[in-house]
Amino acid sequence: MIKNFTLRLKWQFLPLAMLLSASALGQSVLSGKVIDDKGKPVSGASVYLDNTIDGATADSTGVFKFSTDEKGAQTIMATEVGHENAGMPIKITGDVKDLVIKMKTSARQLDEVVISAGSIEASGNGKTVLQTLDIVTTAGAQADIVKALQTLPGTQQQATQTGLFVRGGDASEAAVVVDGLTAQNAFLSTPPGVAARSRFGAFQFKGVAFSSGGYSARYGQALSSVVELNSNDLPDKSTVNLGINMAGAYASGSKLYKNSAVEGTAYYNNLTPFYGLANTNVDYYKVPQGGGGSAKYTWKPNKDGIVKALVNYSKFTSGTGIPDPDSGMAGKTLNFDLTNQNVYSSVSYQQNLKDKWRLFTAGAFSYNQDDIKWDTIPMLNKDNRAEFRAEAKWYATSRFSLLFGGEFQHFSYSRKYGYLTGSFDETQFAGYTEADWSPVNWFTIKPGVRYEHSQILQQSDFAPRLAMGIKSGLYGQFSVAGGMFYQLPDPQYMIYGYRPKMQEATHYIANYQYMHNDRTLRVEAYYKSYSDLIREHVSMFDPNNYYRYIYGTVDNSGYGYAKGAELFYRDKKTVKNADFWVSYSYIDTKRLFKNYEAEVQPDFIATHNLNIVAKYFIEKLATQVNVTYNYASGRPYYNPSNPVFMADRSPEYHNLSLTVNYLHSIKKWFTVVYAGIDNITNHKNIFGYRYDNAGNAYAIKPALYRSVFVGVNFSLTAFDKDEL
């Protein structure tokens, strides 16, 4: 009886037992390993059945194991952050062992190829070689953007001549462009023989692009180079900035509203303390002083548009004893009184439309006046400029865009020296178009053409431009750039009524750039040929470049060439908290222009230029130390007793400078105390010699050898009381 019962019970529980084991049977265990295309295990890979949450993470040997109730045809997936997703079909009829899933390493996103031949960009986007802050903290640059550019390849060191001298060209061949418009008076006015700083404060700009040749069809009228300065957009916060240093005091403030901001600056400079401490090589009987201010209004009418309006005004006076250009005696000076007033105003508007169009239009007006007295003879120089640009860029696809636009410029110069007067007015029109095409990821080509018309010369020109970039490997790229460039001759020729033709230069540039892990290497070579350079046919050479009276025939029979190679290496990685760059430029250039007697290397060019810039941040002391060393080989100068023209060479140039910045917060004020010594070794840099009628030589010296500069800056950022 009991036996029967047990037997029946067994039968009743059998289905249950079967069901139970069936559900256990319903679980299949999948196991195996995940490897990459080289056979190495991919640890951390997530392995799972598609459309389920049955899965596991592969261990350090790539092995995974998980169970699932799914059956039949399934897809097993593997994902891992450094690899491409992998999947394969499997059939589950029970446990599946020894699965091998292969994953391919992620095809690293190639950075877009960026054409770099002939240009170095500095901005905040991390893809560029330099940042605006790098420029400002460079020792020896004295926070002058243009002076800081002189540590880059292709430039020359200058202390006695104003401007940027790029790859064999003189100062007139480099244009400074602010927000798309040429700045006619980019540099302050100074007496002859003293190099002036640029008018721009480094902190006004979010980015600088320095082109040493082959630049875009967007610009013209500069035979050698264009420096593009892009002003800041809306400030992040309202701020107040106060500073005092050995050159004077300044205050600036910005007030941020919802979509707009108002900014203003005011400054007063008086170089008495600065020159008082230094031994000047120049006699300042009236120490330079002056002041000015600026106002800026920025407005974002919508998310993709921005309007900027700004106005700058400055006035400076100085009295300097300069070598008398006409005297037969060495060392004789005459008094050069100078009062300069300058007004600059511009309005610009940029609007992006749906990522398909970028419209830009801008207009500017500037007026500059130099009231000069040469001993007793007055000289009045006035110039003004009005210009307008309108352009549109069409982003047809992610690989092709087209830029087209037009420019209008009107400028006039007038000079009154004693009873001699001269002036001219010029109107120029230009139209340009440029395409940007990347048919494949690793190649970009940028052809462009620019048409210019000069009214005063009654001359038009077509200037083609071309640039290409090819990626080589993951981190390197080759690029080439070239084109034709035209430029009006120096205003001083036009003032005296001459109407020569435009000067011309053709550029060919090739470079290789390698950027990886915060290290950059650039190697660049170029050839420039100059033709139609302005030439004066005179019987004797006069080395005086300033306000030299021009007589004789003037035509475009001048010519020349410039070729060279440059090396640039920057490293932000090797030493922690340190950043340094080395730039070496070699140039071989000769030209026959202006009143030169023969085709020679001009007196503003040194064959070898070496710059070493280093910055180190000492975290514990919240102090940054910057050191710069500049070297230039001797430059040519004119020696009347040498039968070979411009064959003499000045001594070499050495300049070691150091600045120290100390950062601190006093309550809510962020403070920077800075101190610097320029030319620490007091090296007597001589840029050449002038000779008097008796054959005595006197050295062309910079205004100062060693100099010291100290200052402090306080900035207060608006503290939002509601923030807490």
Add this chain to the structure above:
Amino acid sequence: MTRYIILIAMAAFLYSNCHAQNMQETLKKTFIAFDTTQDFDKKLEQSNKLSMIAKKWNDSWETHYYNAYSKASISYMEKDEKKRDAFVDEAERERDEAVSILGKENDETYVLAAMVANARLAVDGRNRWQKYGKIFEEDLTKAKEINANNPRIYYLKGISVFFTPKMFGGGKKAALNYFEKAEPLFAQEQEDDMSKPFWGKRANGYFIAQCKGEDKE
């Protein structure tokens, strides 16, 4: 007969228990496992599960939200820069997916956006602080406009200030203000509903202890 019915009922019950997968339960369990471990491998395992959960329950904003959170959070612990950026890329995608399911942003999605911006910044602080620092502040401001009592706003801001060098106005003392503001707001939160995110409370307490500790600077 009755026995048979009971048998079948038991079998049915067993079956349904084996296969029932409640989204809320699974999500909560996985998320809490993720958030309470400090071990990278364990975190990665849970983060991978959150990816699977988001893929399976594709129509729920919560699965994508927490998946995004886990990717942004784990990016800080990854050493390889490219992988870090890849984690942040996925965090961005998942967060955007959550927002498109919700139809619009809310304070929690803005807070998550700020966290993602901070994770992006942290990969290469030196070159990215300007761009992503700005986005971080903007997103927290937008979150505050919607709900000023969201403790995570002050918690994230506190972390940012905590890691900012003292000379730029950061440091422990300045950060403490934000963590202390967040603390009572965290205390008010319930921790059971996944549709009302509650992360950050534990870490906030940890940071308060850090700030109050010996300040050798």
